[in-house]
Amino acid sequence: MGTDGGSDGAFHFQQALLPEGWADNVRLTVRDGVIATLERNATPQAGDERQPVAVPGLPNLHSHAFQRGMAGLAEVRGPAGDSFWTWRDVMYRFVDRLSPDDLHAIAALAYMEMLEAGFTRVGEFHYLHHDRDGGRFADPAEMSAAIVAAADETGIALTHLPVFYAHSGFGGAAPGHGQRRFLHDLDGFARLLDAARTKARALPDAVVGVAPHSLRAVTPEELTEVAGLAGAAPVHIHVAEQVKEVEDCVAWGGGRPVEWLLANVAVDARWCLVHATHVTPAEVADMAARGAVVGLCPITEANLGDGIFPAPAYLSAGGRFGVGSDSNVLIDATEELRLLEYGQRLAGRSRNVMARAPGRSTGQDLMEGALAGGAAALGAPSAIAVGHAADLVSLDTQHPSLHGRRGPALLDALIFAAGRTAIDGVWRRGKQVVNTGRHQRRDAIVTRYRQVLERLTQ
Known part of the structure; x- marks a missing residue:
């Protein structure tokens, strides 16, 4: 635009x-x-x-724009035990093929659909950085430039969240072949971040934060360094999305992912904890006390079979939330809010769960909660x-x-x-x-x- x-x-x-x-x-x-x-x-x-x-306009606090191109491609049953991890194999095969121009075209479609659905700002959790063979582009922000161009073309506001990704599992495990386009060391990531900030200046009111991908993709030392690069800007991280992730984190660090994160990192109101699906009551209370926003993606979480976040306890503790389209298998702001409420109804066998008090409108409390939490998570007001x-x-x-x-x-x-x-x-x-x-x-x-x-x- x-x-x-x-x-x-x-x-x-x-x-x-x-x-x-x-x-x-x-x-x-x-x-x-x-x-x-x-x-x-x-x-x-x-x-x-x-x-x-x-x-x-509603903030979309978590998007992987390129995944819009694979919507519907992972809906064929495998030989056994389909899960997030088998879906990820399909994603790796799809991402192998994308050029910067391809990413621009796919992201433009995703951002256009977001605007048509009532989202006016997107938090792009962007981890597709390198060429198809894993080689580095001359411009470290070549793929970020495609995201900026798609935002410019469609008119959507952008909070760009370049992702630091270095390992395939907890404890600094060596990355796999399917992750070669995502990987950085700390110096390379700092160069990417500087270049992405320069690209984003072409857009009005763009925000650039950082996103350590997950506890399994960074070491503790890397996590501290990357979060420090954000300054006052947002910091987003995937955490506790799947049961296997929780089990692997306990085996590695002696604590659950959210438990470990809050005990070892200065998480505050700048942070967005994406998914946080599998959490204990103590973790719920601690997240709310820190002022972090929980980023909920109900359509994707249902599509991947992740589970349901315990929203009633989190809201009772004063927690903040926002919604995101994540895998972009279906882009629909109202459906994210509706499915958020319906998931809670099914889990608790009750109704009007997300309404803050008797006599309150569930729709209005969903909308106002997602506006406030999304604005905080994306570093820009939504009102x-x-x-x-x-x-x-x-x-x-x-x-x-x-x-x-x-x-x-x-x-x-x-x-x-x-x-x-x-x-x-x-x-x-x-x-x-x-x-x-x-x-x-x-x-x-x-x-x-x-x-x-x-x-x-x-």
Whole structure:
């Protein structure tokens, strides 16, 4: 969508979800992509973009964009014991083929679909760094440049999270052949990070953090060094996603992954602990006390058979969460929120689990929780407020499931009934990128993606 800072203009919404709750007749003015003024109970003026309902764009706090190209390719049953680890073998075979141009095409499709689904910022947990034979590009951020180009083309906001990956298992185990495109030593990673920061400056309000891949892919010493490279920026890590990972961590370090991490690393509010599926009550309380955000990816966690995070205890302890599309097997913001709640209902055999108190709307508490936690995890605000980027999502109130709904009831209907079919328009920094549910560059992006996939899947 171009690298300009954003649009100027004015909007009038009959209802809008603000940080303090729903408000009527909200009028915004936007300057250089940022909300300059906000009035409640305002009269629309000539030239205003008029819409019935606005909610903030949702942060997608965990994505591996390239995996969008393998969606559906790992759904054939193997000889025995299909799991995350057998899925990973399919991923390694797919990733072997990707060039920087291929990555750009696949990421552009993923980011376009995220915008159409109501995500306006993505946390790209990016570990595909090197050439197909594992050789280094002359530019260490060649593959990061493809991610930046895809974000620029589609208009999505980017929090780029270059991944440090050095080992195949706990204790510094030697990496395998399938991991050759991911690997760095500390000096090489520092060069990558510097180059990625330079690339990201081409985008308005981009953020660059760091991502030690997992406790099995870094040594304790490397983890400390990599986290220190972030400064005040976000730090993301996969942790306790699978039972085997927990068992291997106990055998190596004498503690469970989250237990070991919190005991040995200065985890704080900068950190996003992705998945944290298999945790004890003590670990749940400790994560919440540190202020870390737990990154939940319900569609992917269900697709991989990971398990269900114990959200009620975590929320009771004051924990923060956000949602992400992870493997991008299906990109749908409302489905992530719906499946998050439904997983908790199935696990606890109860209803309205994620609502914070009696009388609260489950849909609104899901949305507000994911907005706040996602904003913290991605290092950028996600709210309709003065001084924030004008990242706005309008809803189609003519959708049958939204008819007659107001305020919190709109979000209950959106998440549990209408889904993404009720997403109408999306504006990023005041510039419209999605109209009537369709990205403005959809045809060109889909055509290029199809050409790439035809070659990659031959």
